[in-house]
Amino acid sequence: MQRRVSSNAQTSNSIVDSESSEFDSFSSIITPNVKIGIKPLPLTSALVKSDRTLVESLNSLGYDCVLLPVTNARYKENCKAYFLEFRQRFNGSVPSSSDFTLSTISDVGKLLGSQASDSLGRSDDKIDLVMHDSEVDAPVNESAEAVNHNQNSEENEQKSELDDDDNDYDLNSLMVPHPKLNEINIITGPHIVNTIGLLSSWVELDNESRLINEFSLQVIINEVSYAQYTGISTLLIAPPKNINNLQTYADNLNTILQMYPNIELSISLPICEDTKQDPITGETMPMIDPFSTWDIWNSIRIQCNYNSKLSISLGSPKTNVPQSVVNRWLLEPVRFYLISSYRFIPNSKNYPVLNKFNQLIIWKFIQRKALSPPTLLLHGVDKENMTISSRVPDSTVTSISSSSVTSRGTSGKRNSVIVTVDGKHVSLGDLAYLEYIRYLIAVSYRNNQLLPFENFTLNSFLRLNLRPDQIYSPESLQTPLQPLSSNLDNNTYRIFEQDHAKYETYQKAITAALVDLSNTPRFHHLKGSNAHGSSALPLSTGVDSSQVTDAGSEENSRNCLLKILVVGPGRGPLIERLFSSIRLLDLNLKHIRIVGIEKNTNVMLYLKGRNKDHWNGKVQLYNCDARFWEPSSSQETGFNLIISELLGSFGCNELAPESLDYIAQFCDHQDSVFIPSEFSTFVAPVISPALYSKVIKLYDSAKFDRPFLPLWDEFDMLSSKYARVWTFRHPSRNLGGQKTYNGTRGSFENKHNRRQAHVILKCHRKGTIHGLIGYFSAVLYKDVVLSTCPTGNGPTPRNLVSWLPFYLPIEQPIHLTDEQELSIFIKRECQDGRVWYEWSMEAFMYLLLPGRTSGLRNDSNTDSEMDVDNDGSQVRVRTGVTRIHNAYGSHYSMKLC
Missing domain, CATH: 3.20.20.150 (Divalent-metal-dependent TIM barrel enzymes)
Structure with a gap:
């Protein structure tokens, strides 16, 4: 996943565990650099x-x-x-x-x-x-x-x-x-x-x-x-x-x-x-x-x-x-x-x-x-120098030469500094x-x-003691990961795991899903067991892992196994939360089978150690790309709960749809739950001079045709709201049981994951649009939501810090006056083993023309609330337009293979 915290080594080394300090990085901000x-x-x-x-x-x-x-x-x-x-x-x-x-x-x-x-x-x-x-x-x-x-x-x-x-x-x-x-x-x-x-x-x-x-x-x-x-x-x-x-x-x-x-x-x-006052009424004028x-x-x-x-x-x-x-x-x-x-x-x-x-x-x-x-x-x-006289009572007066230093004096409730130069008294100001x-x-x-995630991000960077030229450097703009070809290092995983709010939300969803699954007739036998006798225990308890019954070896209960798959477990935080939920619900692990698929070869060594020392060998681990995983037996099919951590800053930009589509064929078609069950992508036009200034400094001909992940930059939405552009649900209803690839690693059938949207947003205040900011909102399970969309109180939950904003720049900024409309066209295209985004914008204003019986009224999906006069009509006039950025993925795309 794409996190709010930088994945480069310099930033990673700067962030310490907030629990190790008395200062709460989420609730306050230190301001050590303010000068007077x-x-x-x-x-x-x-x-x-x-x-x-x-x-x-x-x-x-x-x-x-x-x-x-x-x-x-x-x-x-x-x-x-x-x-x-x-x-x-x-x-x-x-x-x-x-x-x-x-x-x-x-x-x-x-x-x-x-x-x-x-x-x-x-x-x-x-x-x-x-x-x-x-x-x-x-x-x-x-x-x-x-x-x-x-x-x-x-x-x-x-x-x-x-x-x-x-x-x-x-x-x-x-x-x-x-x-x-x-x-x-x-x-x-x-x-x-x-x-x-x-x-x-x-x-x-x-x-x-x-x-x-x-x-x-x-x-x-x-x-x-x-x-x-x-x-x-x-x-x-x-x-x-x-x-x-x-x-x-x-x-x-x-x-x-x-x-x-x-x-x-x-x-x-x-x-x-x-503000001015009305000369007649004395009231403040707008x-x-x-x-x-x-x-x-x-x-x-x-x-x-x-x-x-x-x-x-x-x-x-x-x-x-x-x-x-x-x-x-x-x-x-x-x-x-x-x-x-x-x-x-x-x-x-x-x-x-x-x-x-x-x-x-x-x-x-x-x-x-x-x-x-x-x-x-x-x-x-x-x-005071405007009215000061040669006599200054009740103040400390110090004679100075061209090289001497003044001293301060106090007079009553004031704290003025008075010096004398060539017999003249000079005030250096009231120190109050x-x-x-x-x-x-x-x-x-x-x-x-500030909001909690803003406090956390700023405090993290303050610990770096960066110079201003480093803060405002174009290098602070990150490029989104190529998720199927990039592997994270250990320190980056450790930093990501500090987002307790995210994993607590995941655990709520996992717990709720396990409650519902265990209440179905076929899984009633999971409940009521002694959790302490059947949960994953560390070896330090004296329990021999070889004595723990493997559910897969019991032919009598094979058809009653609750099968759970964790896709992309990293160092295992989701698996830890899964075991916590199982203990909380007192479910019998003898009737639960857990499988983990992780493509990062390096982190597999850590996972195997955790499995041996903390999970009592209860997790079957596979090191491969989830899209090419082949179950070794029928016991490894028919999953009832699929948990993944594949969401990117834009929701689908780390190819979660493509990865989960393939896994869907191995799910139990009668009782299966995906966490997340669906996620939507949102966009909003933003003004951000800082972001735009960084992009134009890049020595890259494709700089306006690819997305960026700003570590920390000021931007503000110009529209009255953000717009949903598309949604992915799991399992996908468009698969029809078909595999998403043709048996080789070089060809994927992915047309069902194409998306495009045309949305119109109202911009009430004047400003200059420098691009689009992308968010996502994921329904993990039922009413358990994980969202980066701004709500006035920050993301959901408020302490969520894992994801950076997703910035889609435009080469020529669009200037808007008050009460204009912005038309956004964006699409997710899939072809030739690649996935990419294209985006463009148009700006409009409405002119009222008297005496017309009909006007050119826009009837698209819009939040505009323009009223037409009885004696006139509105004409929609185009005031700005951008080119199509990243057409045909010519500058930026995500590789499926």
């Missing part, structure tokens, strides 16, 4: 003067990293002067610096002259987001203002004028000066490893003016170049100011990423647009589009071809946001989670705390992304914020937001 950073106010940076002193001082207080602007206001003023001089060469006149904001070209004025800046590097630009100015509390509203402002028709006309003027400039001669020594905020030194760079936000990388665009790009390139020289590897960059120009912005970002492939760019965006900021990011990311060096820095929300929005961001490469001091409220003891919804968001991020969690970045905690974030991280394990 700070973004000091520009005023704070200017007062301390030395970036090394500032970073080392904050680091000594407990901050892991510090966000600092690469350049200061002097560099902006220098660039502004150069820009004016450059324009003067072609225009013949030079507007003064004070008159620049009154330029007839308003965009140029906003770009270079609208900010009243001082030598401390402060900015009052209200358009930029939270991390790029001193207005730390309005990321969402500022973005909205920017959008509205740039959609103004008058400004569009002015832009048109500027575009016409672009032809008059020789952009080849535009060379923005590099920053000088007094224009940079960061110098080289050992503190760089704890420093994050902040790029200038006053430029406009999305401006359609070729002059402004080129000028802005050169400014940013100069800053990136210098940051890379100092050793900084991560830079935050402001978002686009005009969402209508995302292509221009993305093109510039892509240029930077290609020029500096070792630099990571992180775009700062709000997590969601803020969000127009809760995914609007995600949509901006998604467009940029796609245009940059899923570049692994492009990430997101999310701003924490003012108010609660829909859970679907949080779940969407959990799929994305969130590098920083920005927490403004204005998001905190005082508790009863006047200490700053976050609202419950912000606590939950943080816990979800650091738990779900425990392998590589975002840095929690505080800002605004040093806002830092201590509270530490507290949230510390209690995260008591506020678990």
Whole structure:
């Protein structure tokens, strides 16, 4: 079977038995890798003067990293002067610096002259987001203002004028000066490893003016170049100011990423647009589009071809946001989670705390992304510097030089750190914020937001201490086993056996089946015996195995034997559960015959040892492929109970139907039970940027035409439900007593195991489909179910961890808007001794056309609930389509021989 845990040696060695540790890997998640950073106010940076002193001082207080602007206001003023001089060469006149904001070209004025800046590097630009100015509390509203402002028709006309003027400039001669020594905020030194760079936000990388665009790009390139020289590897960059120009912005970002492939760019965006209040009623108005900021990011990311060096820095929300929005961001490469001091409220003891919804968001991020969690970045905690005076009562004041380290002081209920530099008092922030974030991280394990199987998987990988590049490597994608040609090693078997939930479920089914079989008249004699005298006993009890009567040797009871076959027993966990059920029901083993068929030659040695030492030789073992097994006598036919462990992640992808079809001919046609008795395969369209990013990095021409088993990747269903595509039942009703092969190992009659399905699913939320995720649900016996299908509470049972998801990628992702339909065609094809899958998709939306008496209405099997107006009709319009993947099994198939 295909398990949730990796079968490669590295992963196998990492997972220890959960019973050997006090920490429950299923109920909680450890979060050892969470870092806390700070973004000091520009005023704070200017007062301390030395970036090394500032970073080392904050680091000594407990901050892991510090966000600092690469350049200061002097560099902006220098660039502004150069820009004016450059324009003067072609225009013949030079507007003064004070008159620049009154330029007839308003965009140029906003770009270079609208900010009243001082030598401390402060900015009052209200358009930029939270991390790029001193207005730390309005990321969402500022973005909205920017959008509205740039959609103004008058400004569009002015832009048109500027575009016409672009032809008059020789952009080849535009060379923005590099920053000088007094224009940079960061110098080289050992503190760089704890420093994050902040790029200038006053430029406009999305401006359609070729002059402004080129000028802005050169400014940013100069800053990136210098940051890379100092050793900084991560830079935050402001978002686009005009969402209508995302292509221009993305093109510039892509240029930077290609020029500096070792630099990571992180775009700062709000997590969601803020809710607004009705100005008349005061009631909260519903969000127009809760995914609007995600949509901006998604467009940029796609245009940059899923570049692994492009990430997101999310701003924490003012108010609660829909859970679907949080779940969407959990799929994305969130590098920083920005927490403004204005998001905190005082508790009863006047200490700053976050609202419950912000606590939950943080816990979800650091738990779900425990392998590589975002840095929690505080800002605004040093806002005291805005009003601090030369006299600071009741606080510990420490004079520092450029190389000294600050100390902390406590004043009443606050815990502020005040230092003096050249006689000026400087606050490094209230430590109450830092201590509270530490507290949230510390209690995260008591506020678990994950499902048991998610906890187990993440804890398993955390023990590996993998680097991020290993976590996100394409090599973490596994290829499904070729079940008839692959043999597992001993350590992999051991790991698989840790899934106690699976084997407990199997035992419930086995027990229920044995109860029903023993209640039939022909097997009444099984009940009421002394289990201790007839069960499988270890040799340590003193019972000689040669004295145990072999049921097959008793001619009188031969026709009354209950015959049980275990197909693919591995190291024997199913056989152990079988004996447990027999003991529990007090059945007489003298009238039970047990046969096991295992194809793995290596594990047979272990099985024989278990049979001798623990099962008292009661199991007849055969080493062969179950499809070619031939009974040595009539005693080995007429099986009443057939137990198998052949289910794959997709249900049928490890060829369980083909293996069990052959065995069916040796069953008792009067009383026989298969465990599992049937299983169904389900699919759902998913959004998964992480999975898609890994697949496109593979050096394999067939990478989009074969399935993968992701060890751990974020994905989310876009449809309102998952769809059943086919079902297999055992014994198969289509066999008609015919053998499934023609007497040789090279030819199988397998057409009855072909399947195909066409299903239509409704997708309520916008998103990008990156492929299909497959699940299975197996009826082991009657109402005993084993299922990997997500139910909101995880699989069934909840602690089930054996199977990885089954990912079928698509080469060209499909973007959906709200309330669209997705048509999925998938088939299981069998021919020429092979089995393979083919899949394709189409996306549709409905348009309401007034005045039509009839429309093109889809009548297929669908969960759509479209209502047709009396005065109009709906037309189903195709908006996206994929090719048929893996046509005729040309790239991937499972061999039957």
